[in-house]
Amino acid sequence: MTLVLEQLLNGLQLGVTLFLLAAGLTLIFGIMGIINLAHGALYMVGAYAGALTAKATGSFLLAVPAGLAAAGLTGIIIEYIVIRRLYDRDHLDQVLATYGLILFLNELVTILFGRQPLFVGVPPALSGAVEIIPGVPYSVYRLTIIAVGLMLALGLFLLITRTRLGMLIRAGATHREMVRALGVDIRLLYTLVFGLGALLAGFAGVMAGPLLSVQVGMGEQILIMTFVVVVVGGVGSIRGAFFGALIVGIVDTLLRAFMPMLMRGLVTNTSEADALSAGLSSMGVYVLMALVLLVRPQGLFAARG
Amino acid sequence: MEPGSRSTILAIALALGVLFALPFAAGSLGNPAMTTLATRILIYAIAAASLNLVLGYGGLVSFGHAAFFGIGGYTVGILFHHHRFNEALFGLMLGTDQFLITLPAAILVSGLFAAAIGALALRTAGVQFIMITLAFAQMLFFLFVALKRYGGDDGLIIRRRNGLFDLNMRDDTTFYFVTLVFVVLFFALVWRIVNSRFGLVLGGIRQGERRMAAIGVSTYRYKLAAFVISGMGAGLAGALWANYARFVSPDMMHWTKSGELMVMVILGGAGTLLGPLFGSAALILLETVLAAYTERWQVFLGPILIVIILFFRGGLAGLVDLVKKRL
Amino acid sequence: MSAILDIRAVVKRFGGLIATDHLSLDVKPGELHALIGPNGAGKTTIINQLMGEIIPDSGEIIFGGEPMAGLKPAARVRKGLGRTFQITQLLPDYTALDHVALAVQAHAGHSFHFFGAARADRRLTGPAMALLDGLAPRAGVKAASLSHGERKQLELAIALAGEPRLLLLDEPMAGLGQVETAQMVDLLKGLKGQIAMLLVEHDMDAVFALADRISVLVYGRCIASGSAAAIQANPDVKTAYLGEGDA
Numbered sequence: 001m002t003l004v005l006e007q008l009l010n011g012l013q014l015g016v017t018l019f020l021l022a023a024g025l026t027l028i029f030g031i032m033g034i035i036n037l038a039h040g041a042l043y044m045v046g047a048y049a050g051a052l053t054a055k056a057t058g059s060f061l062l063a064v065p066a067g068l069a070a071a072g073l074t075g076i077i078i079e080y081i082v083i084r085r086l087y088d089r090d091h092l093d094q095v096l097a098t099y100g101l102i103l104f105l106n107e108l109v110t111i112l113f114g115r116q117p118l119f120v121g122v123p124p125a126l127s128g129a130v131e132i133i134p135g136v137p138y139s140v141y142r143l144t145i146i147a148v149g150l151m152l153a154l155g156l157f158l159l160i161t162r163t164r165l166g167m168l169i170r171a172g173a174t175h176r177e178m179v180r181a182l183g184v185d186i187r188l189l190y191t192l193v194f195g196l197g198a199l200l201a202g203f204a205g206v207m208a209g210p211l212l213s214v215q216v217g218m219g220e221q222i223l224i225m226t227f228v229v230v231v232v233g234g235v236g237s238i239r240g241a242f243f244g245a246l247i248v249g250i251v252d253t254l255l256r257a258f259m260p261m262l263m264r265g266l267v268t269n270t271s272e273a274d275a276l277s278a279g280l281s282s283m284g285v286y287v288l289m290a291l292v293l294l295v296r297p298q299g300l301f302a303a304r305g
Numbered sequence: 306m307e308p309g310s311r312s313t314i315l316a317i318a319l320a321l322g323v324l325f326a327l328p329f330a331a332g333s334l335g336n337p338a339m340t341t342l343a344t345r346i347l348i349y350a351i352a353a354a355s356l357n358l359v360l361g362y363g364g365l366v367s368f369g370h371a372a373f374f375g376i377g378g379y380t381v382g383i384l385f386h387h388h389r390f391n392e393a394l395f396g397l398m399l400g401t402d403q404f405l406i407t408l409p410a411a412i413l414v415s416g417l418f419a420a421a422i423g424a425l426a427l428r429t430a431g432v433q434f435i436m437i438t439l440a441f442a443q444m445l446f447f448l449f450v451a452l453k454r455y456g457g458d459d460g461l462i463i464r465r466r467n468g469l470f471d472l473n474m475r476d477d478t479t480f481y482f483v484t485l486v487f488v489v490l491f492f493a494l495v496w497r498i499v500n501s502r503f504g505l506v507l508g509g510i511r512q513g514e515r516r517m518a519a520i521g522v523s524t525y526r527y528k529l530a531a532f533v534i535s536g537m538g539a540g541l542a543g544a545l546w547a548n549y550a551r552f553v554s555p556d557m558m559h560w561t562k563s564g565e566l567m568v569m570v571i572l573g574g575a576g577t578l579l580g581p582l583f584g585s586a587a588l589i590l591l592e593t594v595l596a597a598y599t600e601r602w603q604v605f606l607g608p609i610l611i612v613i614i615l616f617f618r619g620g621l622a623g624l625v626d627l628v629k630k631r632l
Numbered sequence: 633m634s635a636i637l638d639i640r641a642v643v644k645r646f647g648g649l650i651a652t653d654h655l656s657l658d659v660k661p662g663e664l665h666a667l668i669g670p671n672g673a674g675k676t677t678i679i680n681q682l683m684g685e686i687i688p689d690s691g692e693i694i695f696g697g698e699p700m701a702g703l704k705p706a707a708r709v710r711k712g713l714g715r716t717f718q719i720t721q722l723l724p725d726y727t728a729l730d731h732v733a734l735a736v737q738a739h740a741g742h743s744f745h746f747f748g749a750a751r752a753d754r755r756l757t758g759p760a761m762a763l764l765d766g767l768a769p770r771a772g773v774k775a776a777s778l779s780h781g782e783r784k785q786l787e788l789a790i791a792l793a794g795e796p797r798l799l800l801l802d803e804p805m806a807g808l809g810q811v812e813t814a815q816m817v818d819l820l821k822g823l824k825g826q827i828a829m830l831l832v833e834h835d836m837d838a839v840f841a842l843a844d845r846i847s848v849l850v851y852g853r854c855i856a857s858g859s860a861a862a863i864q865a866n867p868d869v870k871t872a873y874l875g876e877g878d879a
Binding site: 497498500501502503505506508509512513515516517518519521522523527530 | 685709710715717721722723725726730735743744748751790793
Binding site: 029082086092093095097105106224227228231272276279289298299 | 615
């Protein structure tokens with residue numbers, strides 16, 4: 001029971017991380033009509049900037065703004081140089097151009113910081129564990145990610161439902177032409193949305209640093225999972241991104257945690273069982289996606305219209 | 306490029322002449338590496354041409370095509386593995402190292418995978434389709450990483466190339482010509498398909514799915530058929546690659562490989578018959594040149610790609626057309 | 633005479649907006665029934681619901697005695713529905729002949745023929761050339777290079793290739809010049825009696841020249857229905873649509 005609770009929380013933590021990426025990806029697609037493969041690269045940039053700052057200064061408090069700044073700046077630069085020219089292009093051109101961006105950014109990071117993964121310690125203030133219920137200790141750092149992630153989700157929700165910018169974002173997601181016709185400075189709106197997406201991705205990267213090894217390729221790994229989230233939740237829907245992310249995060253984590261036990265019960269050869277369960281559990285979320293496609297191809301929480 | 310037009314026939318004749326003479330030229334220049342390089346280009350040309358069928362002619366942006374390339378390769382690898390160790394596969398049949406069995410098997414198996422993935426992915430369109438094809442390819446990638454029995458991450462070594470009649474397949478020039486035969490057959494097949502009734506429907510779907518529905522065409526089944534044929538073509542390329550490299554690994558289905566195939570199609574000119582051949586040659590030669598220069602050649606490839614997409618639409622074929630118009 | 637098309641109390645809402653409001657109307661075999669109304673009255677929405685591109689919230693659509701619910705657009709076309717689009721939906725890289733040949737091919741059955749050059753197939757090009765009729769000299773021109781009037785004509789030829797029992801015409805005269813409009817009116821007159829037609833059109837002269845029956849749609853509701861003379865005389869129509877003193 002303890003283990004289940006712990007794994008559920010781990011799933012929640014992965015879920016909020018995925019949400020930070022999925023929210024940006026889905027907004028950028030919904031409003032700007034851009035499919036941005038380089039979104040994962042912004043996560044990587046955030047993680048690297050955070051990790052390097054934490055290493056150099058020993059302060060995680062500085063790592064957060066550094067990661068945000070780096071991801072935001074990278075976001076602004078690629079929006080200005082590449083993305084801006086892709087608004088009126090088809091998805092194919094967008095995919096290829098942003099694929100080119102990934103190749104460039106990944107190689108650039110390799111040239112600058114090498115192939116060796118960076119490891120960042122959990123900040124001392126957040127290390128250790130607390131008992132969430134008597135007898136069940138859980139990592140303070142992961143709890144922090146969950147709390148901050150949920151707060152950001154709430155903030156994003158309020159931003160979108162309660163503010164004028166949010167109104168434009170919502171209108172832009174469903175009636176792009178209409179917003180253009182209303183004489184809103186669409187360039188500015190686009191830049192703001194893209195910047196917001198970059199910051200969220202960068203933040204997710206900084207926070208993931210101490211949990212994973214920071215390395216080239218981390219961006220694409222999470223990007224593809226984010227795609228699964230967006231497909232499961234429904235393209236263009238923030239609500240879909242939120243629930244999709246939690247579902248995918250929890251399903252993935254639980255499968256990874258409990259599949260080996262299950263397989264060891266079924267297959268006698270232990271190493272074979274472990275290998276098989278590793279494969280099956282990493283396939284789990286894709287099977288989930290396949291099921292959603294069978295039942296509701298538009299996604300579970302697709303925006304109407 | 307209109308199929309059947311004089312310039313296409315000329316281009317085909319020219320390409321065939323160059324491809325046929327190439328190993329002899331390589332021999333007399335004392336540069337046998339040219340032959341293996343050309344073999345690589347040819348194999349990728351088949352993979353790119355198969356992607357071109359759905360992407361260029363059908364307008365379906367499949368970002369997971371390397372999966373079928375990998376499935377084709379692994380079919381050859383796994384059959385060889387079982388043949389070598391004399392193990393039964395699924396408790397039924399033994400493996401084999403015969404080209405005439407492994408190749409159709411690879412085509413069949415990748416076709417089945419394409420049918421399953423396509424049936425699901427084609428329930429959506431546009432950006433979802435891109436994401437889903439990418440995600441399913443990644444799923445297969447993880448599956449093969451986890452299959453320790455077939456080498457997992459490290460891949461599977463195929464000690465000898467598959468046997469075909471009495472040919473000496475170990476000889477790179479022989480293998481080059483075998484590959485060339487398949488290239489000619491496959492491109493001829495694509496040519497027939499795109500000019501058939503089916504091909505006309507496929508091109509119609511690319512240009513206006515709503516129009517096609519309004520004339521009574523249920524587009525789903527045609528898209529699925531194209532997707533399956535395309536997957537089979539990629540499987541054929543994968544099977545050839547497994548023989549060429551004598552090695553298969555999950556890297557064959559890595560998402561960057563899918564990206565490369567797309568780049569080849571676009572570079573050569575999407576929806577043109579010979580485009581994938583030019584695209585494959587262009588990308589592999591570019592890689593070879595850049596790689597001789599620096600190990601981190603992708604740092605150049607990325608920006609080159611971006612510039613091509615942003616400023617030179619239509620790829621090499623478009624460039625050729627542009628030059629022709631100027632002349 | 634039983635109707636070939638029977639629309640029964642169809643409702644369609646888009647959010648707060650009601651596009652079709654308990655609309656009921658029918659088309660008899662061989663009849664040309666015109667649907668008029670101001671912009672935003674929901675005329676194209678009705679056509680899209682008949683085609684199955686938009687699903688009604690409630691109500692029934694019966695075509696040829698068969699309920700259409702659950703049928704996709706392509707399936708409805710195979711049942712004998714044909715349509716032209718208000719904003720022409722043509723395939724830019726295909727020639728006029730390609731379009732009609734493709735429609736002939738689709739009507740003849742499935743297209744799972746992977747070999748054989750379709751463009752050289754006389755079984756397709758022969759009937760297609762006949763259907764192009766006045767457009768035949770432009771058969772080899774790509775849709776992207778056709779004039780607006782030619783595109784409108786091509787739309788009709790494509791629809792006719794499916795040998796429809798009911799033709800849904802969404803503003804076939806829109807954007808046409810005087811001569812082209814007259815040509816289109818003649819074309820449709822030639823079809824009258826053979827094929828039932830539901831005509832959505834703004835050109836009142838054309839409507840009055842062609843229609844056996846006219847229904848007036850305002851805010852998704854049918855406010856009047858009758859012969860050309862009856863509609864012209866109807867005071868409700870005058871206030872709601874034609875504008876007072878205008879007709």
